[in-house]
Amino acid sequence: MKNIYLKDRFEKENILIFKNIENSIENKKIGVTHILGESGIGRTSLIKEIYNNLIDLNKNSNIVLTSNEAPIGKFNIGDLQPYKLFTQIIQSLKENKQISSEKKLALNAGLTLLTAVPFLGDAVYAAKELSKDWRYYKQEKLGSIDAKDETSLDLIGAIESYAKKQPLIILIDDTQWCDKQSLELLNLLSLELADYPIHFVITSNKNNENNYLKSLIKLFKNKIHFSEIELETLTFEEIKTICANFQKYFDNDELNKWLLKKTQGNPSYLFELLKYLNRNNPFDESGTLILNLNSEIFLSLDNYSVIDKINDVLSIDEKQLLSIATCEGRIFSAYLLANIFNSDVLTIIKRLKEITLKSDIIQSKGMEIFYGVKSTVYEFTQTNYLKYFDSLLEYEERISVHSNIVKILQDTLKNTNDEELKESLIPYIAAHSAEAENDKVYDEMLKEFEVLNNKYGIGDNYNSNKSNNLANDNSSSEEINEDSSDLNKDGNLNSNNSSSNSNDQKLTPFLNYRRKVSRYFENENYNEIIDETNKFVNDNSLKELENIESNSFLIRTYTNLNDFASAKTIIDQTNKLLNKNSNNTIAECFYLNSVAVYYFEIKKYNQSLDTLQTAAKKSLKLPLELKLLTLMNINNLLKVISPDQTKNYQKVIDKLKTRVTIKL
Numbered sequence: 001m002k003n004i005y006l007k008d009r010f011e012k013e014n015i016l017i018f019k020n021i022e023n024s025i026e027n028k029k030i031g032v033t034h035i036l037g038e039s040g041i042g043r044t045s046l047i048k049e050i051y052n053n054l055i056d057l058n059k060n061s062n063i064v065l066t067s068n069e070a071p072i073g074k075f076n077i078g079d080l081q082p083y084k085l086f087t088q089i090i091q092s093l094k095e096n097k098q099i100s101s102e103k104k105l106a107l108n109a110g111l112t113l114l115t116a117v118p119f120l121g122d123a124v125y126a127a128k129e130l131s132k133d134w135r136y137y138k139q140e141k142l143g144s145i146d147a148k149d150e151t152s153l154d155l156i157g158a159i160e161s162y163a164k165k166q167p168l169i170i171l172i173d174d175t176q177w178c179d180k181q182s183l184e185l186l187n188l189l190s191l192e193l194a195d196y197p198i199h200f201v202i203t204s205n206k207n208n209e210n211n212y213l214k215s216l217i218k219l220f221k222n223k224i225h226f227s228e229i230e231l232e233t234l235t236f237e238e239i240k241t242i243c244a245n246f247q248k249y250f251d252n253d254e255l256n257k258w259l260l261k262k263t264q265g266n267p268s269y270l271f272e273l274l275k276y277l278n279r280n281n282p283f284d285e286s287g288t289l290i291l292n293l294n295s296e297i298f299l300s301l302d303n304y305s306v307i308d309k310i311n312d313v314l315s316i317d318e319k320q321l322l323s324i325a326t327c328e329g330r331i332f333s334a335y336l337l338a339n340i341f342n343s344d345v346l347t348i349i350k351r352l353k354e355i356t357l358k359s360d361i362i363q364s365k366g367m368e369i370f371y372g373v374k375s376t377v378y379e380f381t382q383t384n385y386l387k388y389f390d391s392l393l394e395y396e397e398r399i400s401v402h403s404n405i406v407k408i409l410q411d412t413l414k415n416t417n418d419e420e421l422k423e424s425l426i427p428y429i430a431a432h433s434a435e436a437e438n439d440k441v442y443d444e445m446l447k448e449f450e451v452l453n454n455k456y457g458i459g460d461n462y463n464s465n466k467s468n469n470l471a472n473d474n475s476s477s478e479e480i481n482e483d484s485s486d487l488n489k490d491g492n493l494n495s496n497n498s499s500s501n502s503n504d505q506k507l508t509p510f511l512n513y514r515r516k517v518s519r520y521f522e523n524e525n526y527n528e529i530i531d532e533t534n535k536f537v538n539d540n541s542l543k544e545l546e547n548i549e550s551n552s553f554l555i556r557t558y559t560n561l562n563d564f565a566s567a568k569t570i571i572d573q574t575n576k577l578l579n580k581n582s583n584n585t586i587a588e589c590f591y592l593n594s595v596a597v598y599y600f601e602i603k604k605y606n607q608s609l610d611t612l613q614t615a616a617k618k619s620l621k622l623p624l625e626l627k628l629l630t631l632m633n634i635n636n637l638l639k640v641i642s643p644d645q646t647k648n649y650q651k652v653i654d655k656l657k658t659r660v661t662i663k664l
Contacts, residue, residue, distance in 0.1 A: 009238070010046050013229050017050055017201060020227050024199035025061065025167040030190055032220050035203040037231030039383050040268030043203040046231070047171050050201060054169060062166050064092045067173035070330040070383065072428070073390070073402070073435040077329075078179040080427035080449055085182035086155045089170060093162050152185050156192055167197035176204040176213060183216050190224050205383075206230070233265030246274055250287035258293045268382055313358045319392060321351055322361065326390040327401045327435070330383065331365065335375035339408050340401060349376055361385050371412055371428070372421040402436035410441070423452055450511060451545060509536070510546050517553050529557045548574060548587035552594040559598045567598050589618045593633055600633075605641050612637065628653065 017033050024031035037043050044067075051065040066088045069077055078084070162168060172178070186200070204213060220226040234242070240256050263269040282291035314322075324340060325332040334352065338345040355362060360381055368377045380386040393401070409429045413422055430445035513536040520528045533550050542550070551574045558567035574591060592615035599608035612634050619627045635649040 010042070010049075010231070013046065013231070014050065014053070016227065016229060018053075020225070021054075021058075021169055021199045021201070023225060025197045027225075028195055028197045029225055030194050030196055030198045030200075031225035032190070032200045032202065032227075034217060034220075034226070034228045035201065035231065036206050036228060037203075038207050038233070038266065039205055039387075040266045041231045041233065042267055043205070043231065044173055047173050047201060047203050051171050054171075058167075058169065060166060061169050062093060062162060063169045063171070064089055065171045065173075066092060068175060068177040068179075070174065070177055070386065072329050072431040073327065073398070075431040075434045076177060077427055077431045078177050080430055081179050082181040082453075083151055083155065083179065083185065085172065085178050086159075086185055090155065090158050093158075093168075152181070152188055155185060156188060159189060159198070160193055160196065163193060163196040163198050167199075169199050169201070171201045173203050174205065175202045176208040176210055178213070180212055183212055187216055187219065190220065194224065234260070234263075234267060234270065235265070236260055239265070239270065242270065243274065246278055250283050250289075252283075252287075252289050254293070255282060255289055255291075268384055314355065314361075318351070318355050318358075319389065322355070322385075322389045323392045323397075324401050325362075325378070326380075326386055326393070327398065327405060327432075330386045331377060331379045333368075333370040333373075333375040333377050335370060335373050336405065336408065340404050345375070352378055371409060371425065372416060372418065399436055402432045403438065405432045406436055406438060406441060426452065447510070447543070451543075509540050510549075514549070521556075524560075526557045526561050529553060533557075544577065545587045548577060548591050551577075552587070552591045555591075555594040555598055559594075559601050562601075564598070564602055571595055571598065585618050589615050589630065592618070593629055596633055596637070600637055600640075605637065608637055609634075609641070 013035075017035075020031055020033045023029070035043055035046065047065070051063065054061070054063045066085065068085060069081070071077060159168070175183075189198070217226075217228070221228075236256060239260050240251065243256060243259070244251065259270060259273065263273060277291075280291075282289055284290050321337070325337060328336055334345050334348045337343075337352075338348045341348065352362065352364075356364065362378045362385075363381055365377045365379050367374055369375075370377060380389075406429055409425050409432065413425050413429065416422060426445050426448050430442055430449065433439075433441035433445060513532065516532055517529050520526070520532065533554055537547075537550060540546075551570050554570045555567050555574075558564070558570065578588060578591070592611050596608045596611040596615065599605070599611060612630060615630045616634065619630045631649060631653050635646050635653060638646045638649065
């Protein structure tokens, strides 16, 4: 009944969306259609209907349907899953098969390995290779956007290579939960692939829409082929038409008006209440309304109690099972539920099957790999169901369940040698520890996440403060003013807005330290660097990476102060750390650059060049910042010992400078 209603009600919207897609394909212009509406209005059902129609009608296009993960409790896990949306899209397109094993996308973590650009050997060859790459054309566009890391460029390249072969239609549900990096990438795609037959159909909840997404939509309205469709709530006449199709219903204006008032025209709530009335006939045999609409059970009727009226088909134990399942999210696994209940998986699946036979609250999605384990996965068919059953949990229950999940996932983390699985678990352990109010584990996971960001060259563009990761159901009420807008003066997106990075107190201790020291370097406040480093070392238990990087800052500082004896002492200390089979390639590369500068200043040029060559080899698979840093130091050294070799290096450096802002 509901699907028939959607086909009829959204016929105009369907026609407009198909027209927009057709325009993008025929004119070879990237386009975006934004479907906006409140929870329960039918966004997800509509986009699935569009997808099914596209599959039937567009045999010559590549069509992808994907969605963003809903928050875990009140924690927006998307903030700790950079680029996950687009790695899912690439996976769906099977583009990862065309990427070498060294650049394989780490799909579960939403991260990607970076492209290795040759810097050693023939510098002319390196310059030619860079100039061939499409990513270095349109520099004027990339130059105004901060999110210029290699991950974005790799993903854009993958999307482009696929769009060259066939038109690309990408449908994305629940964009309000999208990770920020993927939103930035969507903006980059609109610039870099403007003349490709690509069309995005995205949906978002108007009551959960984040400010960054709002700014992106505002940008699209001015720059590309863009259309926005807001799905409206039901009118009185539409409610009458829908009700007429229910078995035990007699046309009655009093009941129709009551339904409109109680459901506020929300289709999902209307269908839930009609199911209840279908089981509890409001009419006698003659069609007279016998239901007391003013009784106490209806006077306090709100959206959740609408759902409660249909849940009288579920037992208390079944409601409890679904309530606990909400802690995992809208999509949950039989595997994790079995662990929480200390039960076997088959028993849990049997209980879940019984629920699916009684109602359409949940549905099976079949087998998927969750947390490295093959498991039957279920999904709440509506966000409203998820919210309702989540609301049934008491505070102590919620803390206990999330604590249990943290323990289960931590055990998996400790007992696996699969690095990709370890990386994928970190955001989930962080999210569940935040919901369990376990600050210790949460902080540990943030540090691990920071290491991953450094490893993949993503930078520190994420929220490390729990309060900033909380999902806000009323965020749409916050208007963007001129001061807080995510649009810069050129009309592009600012990647570091006030909500994520403006306050150092929101950062992990090491990020906070690193940013302070970077500012001191800019202002040549070298004594402050020494004081800040000593304070940081004394106040914190340092990991190897943090120890090596803080020592690197000291080496640079003492070198700039011409205190070469102190710099040599720190070098000797750090070499002992590195001799212990260090795996921190990023920190080691940064350290080698600092040592090379030291040798350069004491005029040991051959040792400086040898050190930089070692750093350059290590930088091949490291973030762009370290490649550029190493190249610049090599070039500065060559200006002294072999000026005729600097020309080609300088060309490469100039190209790379347009793509990166070094964050020490």
